[in-house]
Amino acid sequence: MAFAAFSTNAAPVEAAPKKRSWIAPFLLLPGLAYLSLFFLVPLIALLLTSFQATEFGPLGKEFVYAFQWENYVQAINEYMPHIGRSFFYSITATIFALLIGYPLAYLMGVTLRDFPMWKSLVLMLVIAPFFFSFLLRALAWKQLFADSGPVVGVLNMLGLFGPGDYLNGTDFSVIFGLTYTFIPFMTLPIYTSLDRLDIRYLEAAGDLYGKPATNFWKVTIPLSMPGIVSGTLLTFIPASGDYINASNMFLGSPSTAMIGNVIESNYLITQNFPIAAALSIALMAVILVAVSIYIRRSGTEDLL
Amino acid sequence: MIGNFAEAGADLELVGISKRFPGFTAIQELDLLIPAGSFFALLGPSGCGKTTTLRLVAGLEEPTTGKILIGGKDITNIKSYRRPVNTVFQSYALFPHMTILENVAFGLRRRKIPNAIELATEVLKLVELEHAANRKPSQLSGGQQQRVALARAVVNRPALLLLDEPLGALDLKLRRQMQLELKSIQSEVGLTFVHVTHDQEEAMTMADTIAVMNKGRIEQMGSPSELYDLPQTVFVANFLGQSNLFSGKVIENNANSFTVDVSGKAVKVPTKRAQRHSGSVTVGVRPEKLDMHLNKPKDAANLNILGPGVISDVSYTGVSSTYFVDVPGIGNMTVFAQNLEESENFGAGQQVWLSWVVDHTFGLADMPEDEGKFVRDDDTTSLAALELADLIEEIEEEM
Ligand SMILES: Nc1ncnc2c1ncn2[C@@H]1O[C@H](COP(=O)(O)OP(=O)(O)O)[C@@H](O)[C@H]1O
Ligand SMILES: [Mg+2]
Numbered sequence: 001m002a003f004a005a006f007s008t009n010a011a012p013v014e015a016a017p018k019k020r021s022w023i024a025p026f027l028l029l030p031g032l033a034y035l036s037l038f039f040l041v042p043l044i045a046l047l048l049t050s051f052q053a054t055e056f057g058p059l060g061k062e063f064v065y066a067f068q069w070e071n072y073v074q075a076i077n078e079y080m081p082h083i084g085r086s087f088f089y090s091i092t093a094t095i096f097a098l099l100i101g102y103p104l105a106y107l108m109g110v111t112l113r114d115f116p117m118w119k120s121l122v123l124m125l126v127i128a129p130f131f132f133s134f135l136l137r138a139l140a141w142k143q144l145f146a147d148s149g150p151v152v153g154v155l156n157m158l159g160l161f162g163p164g165d166y167l168n169g170t171d172f173s174v175i176f177g178l179t180y181t182f183i184p185f186m187t188l189p190i191y192t193s194l195d196r197l198d199i200r201y202l203e204a205a206g207d208l209y210g211k212p213a214t215n216f217w218k219v220t221i222p223l224s225m226p227g228i229v230s231g232t233l234l235t236f237i238p239a240s241g242d243y244i245n246a247s248n249m250f251l252g253s254p255s256t257a258m259i260g261n262v263i264e265s266n267y268l269i270t271q272n273f274p275i276a277a278a279l280s281i282a283l284m285a286v287i288l289v290a291v292s293i294y295i296r297r298s299g300t301e302d303l304l
Numbered sequence: 305m306i307g308n309f310a311e312a313g314a315d316l317e318l319v320g321i322s323k324r325f326p327g328f329t330a331i332q333e334l335d336l337l338i339p340a341g342s343f344f345a346l347l348g349p350s351g352c353g354k355t356t357t358l359r360l361v362a363g364l365e366e367p368t369t370g371k372i373l374i375g376g377k378d379i380t381n382i383k384s385y386r387r388p389v390n391t392v393f394q395s396y397a398l399f400p401h402m403t404i405l406e407n408v409a410f411g412l413r414r415r416k417i418p419n420a421i422e423l424a425t426e427v428l429k430l431v432e433l434e435h436a437a438n439r440k441p442s443q444l445s446g447g448q449q450q451r452v453a454l455a456r457a458v459v460n461r462p463a464l465l466l467l468d469e470p471l472g473a474l475d476l477k478l479r480r481q482m483q484l485e486l487k488s489i490q491s492e493v494g495l496t497f498v499h500v501t502h503d504q505e506e507a508m509t510m511a512d513t514i515a516v517m518n519k520g521r522i523e524q525m526g527s528p529s530e531l532y533d534l535p536q537t538v539f540v541a542n543f544l545g546q547s548n549l550f551s552g553k554v555i556e557n558n559a560n561s562f563t564v565d566v567s568g569k570a571v572k573v574p575t576k577r578a579q580r581h582s583g584s585v586t587v588g589v590r591p592e593k594l595d596m597h598l599n600k601p602k603d604a605a606n607l608n609i610l611g612p613g614v615i616s617d618v619s620y621t622g623v624s625s626t627y628f629v630d631v632p633g634i635g636n637m638t639v640f641a642q643n644l645e646e647s648e649n650f651g652a653g654q655q656v657w658l659s660w661v662v663d664h665t666f667g668l669a670d671m672p673e674d675e676g677k678f679v680r681d682d683d684t685t686s687l688a689a690l691e692l693a694d695l696i697e698e699i700e701e702e703m
Contacts, residue, residue: 203364204397206384208411208456218410222401 050277063273071278079262079279083286086259089171089246090239093178094186097235098228100179101186105227109194110220126187138177138250145173145251169253177245182235189234193227194220229298237287259283313341313496314375314388314463316361321370323356330356332520334370338513340463341494343487345507348517349543354500355394357517358466361498362391374464385414390457394468394500396449398441404428404452405437411460427459428452430485446473451482458489465490467499471506483510504544508532516540532590536579538672541588548637549588549672554581561662567633571608571665578667586668592640593664596627596650597657608665610634611657618652629656 053066076083104126112119129137145151145167155161167173197220205215221228243260246252252261259279266276316338323331330353338344346354359365361372363384371380379387390411398407405424412420428434431451433444441449450473457465467486471479487510490497501507507514508528515525516539524531524540535541541549550571556563562578564571564587573587589608595601601609613631620643627639627650637658641647650656 198397200393200395200397201399203384204391204393204399205410207362207364207389207391207393208460209385209414210410211385211414214414219399219401225401 046277046280049273050281052274052277054272054274061271068274071274072282075275075278076282078275079259082257082259082262083283085256086240086283087286089175089178089256089258090236090242092175093182093239094232094236096175096179097182097186098232101183101231102190102228104183105187105190105194105224106220109191110197110199113195113199123191126184126191129184134181135244135250138181138244141173141177141180142168142250145176168251169248169256171256173251174246174256174258177251178239178242181242181245182239185234185238186231189230190224190227193224197223225298229295232294233291237291240287241283312463312494315340315373316344316464316496316498317373317376318357318361319371319373321357321360321367321372323353323360323365324368330520331360331367334520334522336515336522336525338496338498340375340496342512343490343497343499343510345511345514346498346500346517347504347507347514347544348502350502352517353520354502354517355468358391358468358498358500361464362389362466363387388463389466390460390462390464391466392453392457392468392470394472396441396453398449398452398456400441403438403440404433404444407441407452408456408459410456415460424455424459427455430458430489431455431482447475447478450474454482454486461493461495464496464498467497469501470499471501472503479506486510508544514544516543518543534577534666535588536668537670538586538668541666541668546591546638547588548591548594549586549668550634551584551586551671553584557581566610569610569634571610572662573665573667574663577663577665579669580667584671586671587665588668589660589665591626591638592624593660594637594639594641595659596629596639596641597659598649598654600657601659606662607659608662609657609659610637612655613637613658615650615652615654615656618650625650629658631658 048065049063050071051065051067051069052063052071053068055062055064104122108119108122108126112122143149147166147168152161152165152167155165155167201219201223202215205219206212210218240258241260243258243264244250246256246258246261247264248254252258263276263279263283266272266279316336318334318336321331321334321336322329334357346357348354356365360367361374363379363382367380371378373379374388398404399410402410405421405428408424408428409420412423417423425434425437428437431454433448433451433455436444436448436452441452444452450470454467454470457467470486471482474482483506486497486499489495499507499510511528513525514528514531516523516531518539524536531540531544535544535547538549541547550564550566552564552566552571554562555565555570558575560576561572561574562581564573564585566587571587573585575581578585578587597611600611601607603609610631613629613634615627616630616636617628619626622643624640624642625647627641629637629639631637639658641650
């Protein structure tokens with residue numbers, strides 16, 4: 001039935017009879033082993049590091065195991081602006097990616113449904129950027145946004161930009177870079193939702209006096225909600241921790257540093273491991289809380 | 305019209321409607337007038353174009369030619385959401401993300417009717433589902449979903465209600481009950497119902513007028529008793545109830561009747577009950593009109609007699625029995641007879657004569673050979689059917 005496609009939206013009438021079998025846990029073993037080795041162990045190590053204390057011994061700076069929770073207070077106090085900026089950037093980029101990705105997904109999943117050739121073409125265009133390295137693409141945008149580049153040139157010509165104005169290293173360029181990077185991650189899950197949207201629901205809504213715009217809000221959007229939630233999460237979570245777009249070397253500048261850049265410099269440059277670890281854990285905690293509230297509110301708990 | 309409940313039903317008129325899909329003609333030159341307030345049934349086998357006809361009226365499909373009028377107003381180019389029409393979809397199309405109550409209230413809310421929830425609850429009571437108001441469609445059985453689909457359309461009291469096999473998923477008892485409910489809703493408000501079904505019994509019991517549809521055309525239209533008593537084509541004679549059909553040449557024409565030579569036996573037909581009166585014709589009689597006799601009955605002017613034949617099979621159905629009688633030169637005839645005392649005499653293998661009153665004979669406009677055979681044209685279904693027929697013929701020849 002058509003409803004099967006949306007079974008994630010509601011509990012099934014009867015639960016399948018529960019079978020006790022050793023096959024399922026057995027099949028899960030490799031996955032569980034992988035998870036514990038590459039997720040759980042590093043996570044615990046990170047947690048331990050975040051509470052380490054700094055001591056100055058004969059070999060110079062040393063970190064010893066302790067329970068120095070003040071690391072968190074220090075990290076958060078010191079880097080509050082970066083944390084705020086990170087979420088401002090990632091939320092803004094998520095919104096733009098949604099505004100661009102949804103129509104794109106709608107075009108592929110609904111409008112071009114009966115034109116498979118065109119549909120594949122658009123799908124290819126959405127996926128094509130993946131064929132080039134992410135770093136290369138960020139560098140390419142840096143070139144395009146450069147002071148002598150075409151974008152600034154056009155803005156100058158139109159008189160919108162004066163001699164002192166620039167694009168690279170601004171909030172705009174970082175948000176643009178983030179949006180651009182994550183559009184495919186936003187588009188593809190929404191596309192899968194819309195692709196199996198049964199047009200008959202829209203016909204029924206029209207038959208019940210719903211105008212096309214109303215039907216879009218009352219039927220299409222709710223039925224593509226699982227895709228919207230997956231897409232926004234796939235964008236928001238990595239965008240919050242992104243440190244490429246906002247870095248000096250790419251589209252950012254010191255004034256656009258995000259929390260990812262701060263963690264990077266604490267780890268690799270100042271080698272202040274406890275603070276870097278504390279920031280990582282704090283970022284993870286904030287994202288976890290934000291995401292669970294979001295999922296609650298959007299009514300798609302069963303995605304979890 | 306939208307914004308208010310319909311005060312009464314509206315006429316529906318289809319003028320020269322045809323619908324071609326790429327490579328396939330689903331509806332051909334359809335002309336139809338359904339008077340306001342009537343309960344109209346569109347009866348036909350699966351794939352004959354019933355759903356397509358309703359979709360054209362609902363505005364979900366555009367006709368290739370022709371126009372559609374509701375209440376005298378041409379709505380051919382009016383968008384579906386502006387038409388005073390509601391549909392009970394064959395696939396239900398209940399919104400999976402809304403509760404049953406929200407589903408039912410959807411149309412009312414779009415029209416900003418103030419007490420939408422109240423009205424929706426009332427209609428849910430009517431279909432005995434008020435206890436399920438807060439469930440999602442996927443938590444209901446097929447029959448329950450079908451009743452919600454019905455409630456969701458009926459609650460809007462449209463001038464014209466289109467029902468696409470709305471009772472197909474219900475069990476017999478509930479179906480009977482819903483048939484009565486539908487009938488009472490319809491007559492109470494005087495709405496126009498167009499009820500699509502492939503169940504001839506349902507069409508006969510519910511509708512004022514039945515149109516029998518076949519391969520995208522309406523074969524015959526009329527009241528249930530007219531259609532049953534006087535079918536005009538082989539298709540109608542066989543689709544609406546059962547018939548015994550005979551073909552032969554007209555050999556004699558009288559004032560009120562004519563005689564057909566059926567493999568050497570004379571069968572008389574009242575002239576006014578026949579579509580054709582000369583040449584090769586097909587005539588028929590309903591199985592319950594036939595009488596069986598152990599001995600040859602006396603010839604009479606108002607009686608058609610065939611026989612002797614042999615009873616090849618008897619099936620007992622409670623009220624009556626169905627007898628299959630093999631009459632040499634004519635073929636198998638079906639007889640419905642009540643189970644009376646003399647029935648014991650009619651066992652399999654018994655030789656019998658059959659008779660019926662001439663006035664019960666009807667004459668058809670076409671011949672049985674036409675039935676099932678498509679005219680050779682380019683549409684895909686007929687090409688496929690022709691190929692299949694050729695293949696079967698070939699296999700049979702080899703055997
Ligand atoms: N969108 C379409 N494209 C091509 N053929 C179609 C389409 N919709 C229906 N048809 C064909 O039209 C014929 C009539 O279909 P339909 O009206 O659904 O039949 P019914 O409801 O009487 O079973 C069928 O043979 C079907 O295959
Ligand atoms: Mg149908």
